Amino acid sequence: MQTMPTLLDLLNPSQRDAVTYNDGPQLVIAGAGSGKTRVLTFKIAWLLQQGIPANHILALTFTNKAAREMKERIGKLVGEETARYLWMGTFHSICARILRHEAEHLGFTRDFSIYDTSDSKAAAKQILKEMQLDEKIYKLGNVLSKISAAKNAFMSPSDYAANNDLQKRDRFDRMYDMAEVYRRYELRLQAANAMDFDDLLLNTCRLLRDNAEAAAYYQDLFQYVLVDEYQDTNYVQYCLVKRLAEPQNHICVVGDDAQSIYSFRGADIRNILHFQREYHNARLFKLERNYRSTQTIVNAANSLIRHNENQIHKDVYSEKEVGDTLSLRAYASDRAEAEGIASLISEEHRLRKTGYNEIAVLYRTNAQSRVLENELRSRNIPYRIYGGTSFYQRKEIKDAISYFRLAANPKDTEALMRVINFPARGIGDTTLKKVSECATTHGISMMEVINQPDENALTVNASTLTKLRNFATIIQHFQEAIDTTDAYEFAERVLRESGIMTAAFLDQSQEGIDRKENLDELLSAIHEFVDGRMQEGVSFTPITDFLSEVSLLTDQDEHTEDHTERVTLMTVHAAKGLEFESVFIAGMEENLFPSQYCVRPTEIEEERRLLYVAITRAMVRCYISFAKSRFKNGSLDFSSPSRFLNDLDRQYIKQYEASSQPSFRSAPSQQWGFAAPPRMPRFTPLDTLTQSHIQAEQAKANPVRNASTEMPTDSQFAANERVRHKVFGEGTILRVWHDESNGNDKIEIRFDKVGNKTLLLTFAKLEKI
DNA sequence: TATCCGGGGTTTTTT
DNA sequence: ACCCCGGATA
Numbered sequence: 001m002q003t004m005p006t007l008l009d010l011l012n013p014s015q016r017d018a019v020t021y022n023d024g025p026q027l028v029i030a031g032a033g034s035g036k037t038r039v040l041t042f043k044i045a046w047l048l049q050q051g052i053p054a055n056h057i058l059a060l061t062f063t064n065k066a067a068r069e070m071k072e073r074i075g076k077l078v079g080e081e082t083a084r085y086l087w088m089g090t091f092h093s094i095c096a097r098i099l100r101h102e103a104e105h106l107g108f109t110r111d112f113s114i115y116d117t118s119d120s121k122a123a124a125k126q127i128l129k130e131m132q133l134d135e136k137i138y139k140l141g142n143v144l145s146k147i148s149a150a151k152n153a154f155m156s157p158s159d160y161a162a163n164n165d166l167q168k169r170d171r172f173d174r175m176y177d178m179a180e181v182y183r184r185y186e187l188r189l190q191a192a193n194a195m196d197f198d199d200l201l202l203n204t205c206r207l208l209r210d211n212a213e214a215a216a217y218y219q220d221l222f223q224y225v226l227v228d229e230y231q232d233t234n235y236v237q238y239c240l241v242k243r244l245a246e247p248q249n250h251i252c253v254v255g256d257d258a259q260s261i262y263s264f265r266g267a268d269i270r271n272i273l274h275f276q277r278e279y280h281n282a283r284l285f286k287l288e289r290n291y292r293s294t295q296t297i298v299n300a301a302n303s304l305i306r307h308n309e310n311q312i313h314k315d316v317y318s319e320k321e322v323g324d325t326l327s328l329r330a331y332a333s334d335r336a337e338a339e340g341i342a343s344l345i346s347e348e349h350r351l352r353k354t355g356y357n358e359i360a361v362l363y364r365t366n367a368q369s370r371v372l373e374n375e376l377r378s379r380n381i382p383y384r385i386y387g388g389t390s391f392y393q394r395k396e397i398k399d400a401i402s403y404f405r406l407a408a409n410p411k412d413t414e415a416l417m418r419v420i421n422f423p424a425r426g427i428g429d430t431t432l433k434k435v436s437e438c439a440t441t442h443g444i445s446m447m448e449v450i451n452q453p454d455e456n457a458l459t460v461n462a463s464t465l466t467k468l469r470n471f472a473t474i475i476q477h478f479q480e481a482i483d484t485t486d487a488y489e490f491a492e493r494v495l496r497e498s499g500i501m502t503a504a505f506l507d508q509s510q511e512g513i514d515r516k517e518n519l520d521e522l523l524s525a526i527h528e529f530v531d532g533r534m535q536e537g538v539s540f541t542p543i544t545d546f547l548s549e550v551s552l553l554t555d556q557d558e559h560t561e562d563h564t565e566r567v568t569l570m571t572v573h574a575a576k577g578l579e580f581e582s583v584f585i586a587g588m589e590e591n592l593f594p595s596q597y598c599v600r601p602t603e604i605e606e607e608r609r610l611l612y613v614a615i616t617r618a619m620v621r622c623y624i625s626f627a628k629s630r631f632k633n634g635s636l637d638f639s640s641p642s643r644f645l646n647d648l649d650r651q652y653i654k655q656y657e658a659s660s661q662p663s664f665r666s667a668p669s670q671q672w673g674f675a676a677p678p679r680m681p682r683f684t685p686l687d688t689l690t691q692s693h694i695q696a697e698q699a700k701a702n703p704v705r706n707a708s709t710e711m712p713t714d715s716q717f718a719a720n721e722r723v724r725h726k727v728f729g730e731g732t733i734l735r736v737w738h739d740e741s742n743g744n745d746k747i748e749i750r751f752d753k754v755g756n757k758t759l760l761l762t763f764a765k766l767e768k769i
Numbered sequence: 770t771a772t773c774c775g776g777g778g779t780t781t782t783t784t
Numbered sequence: 785a786c787c788c789c790g791g792a793t794a
Contacts, residue, residue, distance in 0.1 A: 062783045092784045116784085135790095197784045232783075265782060365780055367786090387782095421770095428770070552784060573781050595780050610781080633779060634785040 007077065011035075011042060018285040019043045022050070025245075025279035027230075027272070028254040031316035032301070032616035033292030033579065040228055040254055041070055044086065045077040047224055054085035058222040058244065060237075061090055062229050064553065066577070070228075084536070087222065091237055092197060093552050095204040098218065099195070100548065105211055106203050111409045111544060113194040114551035118398070119414040120144060120196045127184045137174050138181070146175075147182050151198035152234045152266035154205060157183035191445065193411040201236045208243045219246055230255035230275070234266035242278075249279060257312050258305050261573060261610045263603075273312065288316050292579050292619050294323025296652050300622070301615040303649035308605045325654040326615070326622045328645065334368070334587075334630040338375040341584050344623060345381055345567060348582055356382055358581035360568040362614050364593040367632075368586060369569050376567065386570035390554055396504065396515040397522055401550065403494045407478035408544045410447040423499040426467050434460055435468075447475070474498060487543040488527045495519060572614045583618035585611070588626040589639040611644050624653075 008016050015035055018028045019042045030036035040059070047057055061067045067089045075083040087094060096114065103110045115123065121140060124147070128138050150160050160166055161179035170178045189195060195203060208215045225245040227233065230253035233241070245251040253275060260269040276282045290298050298318040305311065331337035341361060348354040361372055366387050376383045391397060399422055402415035409415075421427045432446075438458050439446045449456050450472045453465060460468070474497060481490055495501045504516040526546055533541040568580065587593055594607035615622055626641050721733045 064784085066783085090784065114784095117782095140789095200784080229783080261781080262783075264780080265784095367779085370785090424770080426770090554782090554784065571781065573783090576783085592780095597780060631785075 007042065007045060011038070012289060014285065014287055014289070015039050015042070018287065019046050021283060021285065022047075022250075023283070025249050025275075025282035026252040026285065027275045027282055028252065028285045028287065029272075029312050029314055030254055030256050030287040031290055031314055032256065032259065032613070033290040034287035034316070035289075035291060036228075036254055036256070036287065037066075037070060037073070039287065040226060041073040041077065043252060044070075044074050044226065048078050048082060052223055054082050055087065056221060056223040057226070058087040058094070058224070059089075059226040060094060060228065060241070061088070062232055064090055064093070066090075066228060067093075090552065091240070092200050093549075095200040095240075096548055096552065098204055098207070099200065102207055102211075102214055105207060105214065107190060108193055108195070108203075109409075111193070113192065113405050113409045113412040113415065114200070114548070115189065115192075115194050115196040115414060116393075116551060117144075117197075118393070119194070122414050122417065123188050123192075124181070124185055127181055127188060131177065131181065131184070133177060133181070138178075142173070143175075143178070143181060146170075146178055147185055148198050149266060150182060151202045152236050154202065154236050154239055157186055188413070191411065192413045193409050194414070198236075201240060205236050205239050205243065208240070215243065218244055219248075223248070224250045225252070227251075227253040228255070231257050231260035231269055231272040232262045232267040233271045234268055235271075238268070238271045251279070257310075258308075258314075258609055259576065259613050261576065261606060261613060263606055269310065273310065284312075286314050288314055290316050290318045290616075291320075293318055293616060294320050294620060296323045296325055297615060297618050297620075297622055300326050300648055300652035301612050303652065304608060304615065304644060304647045305612045307647045308608055310602070310605060324621055325652055326624060326648075328653050328655045329623070329625040329657075330641070330655075331625060331627045332629065334371050334627045335375075337586060337625050337627040338371040340625065341372065341586060341623070342375040342379050342381060344584070345376070346379060348621075349381075354582055356565040356567045359584070360570065360575065360578070360580040360582070360617065361584040361586055362570060362572045362575050362617065363586045364572060364595060364610075365587075366571060368592075371631075372569060372586065376569075382564065382566040383569055384566040386568065386574050391518070391521070392550060392553055394515075394518055396500065396518055400491070400495060400498075400500055400519060400522055401547070403478065403498050403500070404491065404543050404547055406447070406475060407482045407494070408547060410475070410479065411445040413446055416446055419498070420471060423503040425471060427464070427471065431460055431464050431468070434458065447472075451476070482543060485542075486530060487541050487546045488523070488530050490543045491523055491526045491546075495523070572610050575617050576613050579617055579619055581619050582621040582623070583614065584623045584625070585614045586625055587630070588624055588642040588645060589630070590642055591637075591639060592630070592632075593642050594644070608644060608647070611642075 008019070011019060012035075015038065018026070018039050028036075028039060030039065044057060044059060048054060059067075059070065061070065071083055071086065071088050074086065074088075089097070099106070099108070099112070100110050103112055113119075121144065124143050125140060128135060128140070128143065150157075150166070155163065157179055160182050166178075170176060175181075189199065208218065222244050225241060227241055232255070241251065241253070253272070255272050257269055257272050260267060260272070263269065276284060293301075295318045298316055302316055329337075329340060331340055345356075345359055345361075348359060349356060363369065363372075369385055369387070373383065373385065392401070399419055402412075402418040405412050405415040406419060417432070420432065435446050435449050435458065438456055439449045442449070442456050444456070449458055450468050453460070453468060458465075477497065478490075478494055481493065485493065501516075501519060504512055504519055506512070507515065526543075529546050529549070530541045533545070572585075588611075593611065594604055598604060598607055624645070626645075627639065629636055629638050631637070719733050723731060723733060
């Protein structure tokens with residue numbers, strides 16, 4: 001181990017303070033590029049040197065990648081051998097690890113399956129069918145997000161049913177039976193000995209709340225708790241961290257409120273903003289020196305984020321060179337923007353010798369990648385797009401893994417449903433329905449019914465019975481092998497004997513060939529996994545070990561080092577934590593960035609933080625652009641520049657004419673020479689609406705803003721007409737008008753049941769009565 | 770039981 | 785424009 005003086009010498013004074021503070025709860029606000037990971041890794045190294053054993057330190061991250069990188073860096077500081085015993089991982093993987101030990105206390109076995117989103121979907125879909133609920137009203141995504149939100153808020157189905165706000169909201173959505181859906185969903189997962197992603201956190205929290213012995217054990221075990229990206233924690237994660245750190249509260253949370261961009265996944269920025277309220281003796285540390293970007297980039301980003309009300313004040317600064325101003329370009333269309341960006345990239349590469357790897361194009365929505373892709377391809381600029389289905393989501397991989405899962409956990413109904421007729425065995429819907437019903441009547445799992453059809457009086461004909469028996473035999477063989485065969489051998493055998501490999505072989509189409517390759521890749525991944533274990537001294541690795549890792553893996557984790565030089569295309573969200581020499585931010589338009597779906601001030605602030613994240617990815621150069629028209633959802637949409645452009649201090653930005661086009665004709669504004677962005681419609685929260693109603697309103701009724709020219713103002717709706725809205729029920733149109741300032745059509749409605757206030761709503765969600 | 774058509778919906782997605 | 789899903793069809 002390096003001696004500590006040397007180690008501490010590598011830090012600046014504020015980093016050093018944060019690392020060596022040990023007198024209680026600690027909040028480290030780490031500005032963009034300020035060496036956040038450095039502080040965390042050094043802090044852990046320092047704690048180890050203070051004599052805290054590695055296995056008593058818990059460090060929680062959000063991504064596997066972050067955990068892996070941090071572990072590597074700590075390994076370099078203190079030695080791999082020590083680092084290995086740290087409890088370091090994602091919230092989900094640490095919880096899964098705890099739950100594997102404690103499953104029995106919660107009514108699960110240690111072999112519980114982890115359901116991914118598609119399993120959850122399938123499970124919820126079954127329940128909706130079983131309850132015969134209208135799928136037009138109970139939309140799957142909606143149902144799941146309600147369940148997920150409840151779980152993230154640490155609410156059981158009975159809490160859900162007892163919660164007035166939620167009940168009111170569900171009445172607005174005409175989803176009167178949501179609490180029951182949630183209850184059955186939970187029961188279904190329990191019966192399948194399965195947990196979804198949210199359950200991993202929720203159940204761990206439950207355990208710590210309800211089981212004093214277990215709580216004491218883990219509180220004693222984790223003498224020091226550290227959390228990365230604390231601004232992204234949700235309520236359950238907050239509870240978890242709080243509980244684990246008790247009673248000593250040796251806790252250190254690190255994050256940047258200015259980079260909180262995941263509220264739609266339940267992240268609650270208040271966790272970081274109110275940390276000091278939560279822990280009265282907490283000390284605040286700020287890392288304000290940015291080591292990544294030029295002064296100009298840092299200053300520009302600061303000028304933007306200053307417009308947010310809710311934030312912890314900080315003075316982020318850079319001591320690197322002043323650097324070039326950011327550039328801003330207006331293009332006539334999305335196509336022109338893509339051409340412009342492609343040509344600027346060529347130029348960068350040719351003249352400045354910027355490596356393609358050092359260039360990224362960032363955008364708000366994945367849909368924007370297509371035009372960019374086309375232009376880059378036509379110029380032979382190599383690129384790589386992030387986003388899209390990850391390896392482990394591919395059908396053939398999910399099928400293979402479902403076989404593993406079923407062998408490990410025969411109650412895993414979703415896995416069973418996936419594989420029972422793949423490859424085709426002539427077991428169709430009718431049979432499955434019978435099996436499922438039989439399972440329900442006898443209170444057992446579907447696999448048990450299939451294993452013992454006679455004992456359970458399953459009424460199918462002889463040929464179907466044979467098919468079922470054959471399937472049962474295959475799975476039984478797998479089950480027998482699972483504890484005695486090593487993961488790789490087991491996987492190979494399953495792929496062979498299940499018929500998956502044969503099916504892929506027989507398919508001569510390109511997709512078939514790809515599938516075969518993917519399966520081979522899966523096998524080699526498992527091989528690698530087993531080898532890795534071997535090197536750690538584990539002599540036998542069963543497939544269950546692989547399974548518990550793999551279900552928590554995402555596409556982020558497969559980006560194995562690809563050293564080919566390519567330009568990176570990704571959403572701003574995906575870019576968080578990364579840095580590039582040159583960054584292009586495309587599509588800076590109203591209704592795109594900020595997204596058309598956000599209205600409330602807090603949401604606008606989140607979008608602003610998102611742009612802050614985008615700008616601060618740039619080390620040296622940052623190009624911003626917007627298009628005046630863009631193909632969106634199939635039709636041409638005229639757009640105006642993002643309001644955020646006016647938040648940016650003009651001294652850091654230079655506006656360029658977009659190549660050939662004679663630029664925009666709009667009246668010059670004080671700031672940029674184009675029309676000021678349209679003002680937000682005044683969104684009046686209704687007296688009788690709680691916050692959750694308003695959230696429901698957003699989800700359901702996109703307020704009209706900048707609705708473009710395609711909405712026929714006069715032909716469809718007129719003042720005094722009665723209309724019905726999907727969320728708010730019936731109302732009277734007060735007026736319909738064309739907003740000259742931005743060319744939008746707007747409508748104002750007074751709804752009968754919701755407090756005689758008016759709302760601006762989208763036409764699409766309205767029907768005439 | 771695989772495939773084709775029509776309709777509805779369209780943000781971001783660390784696990 | 786495109787994707788996903790469900791129902792109908794071959």
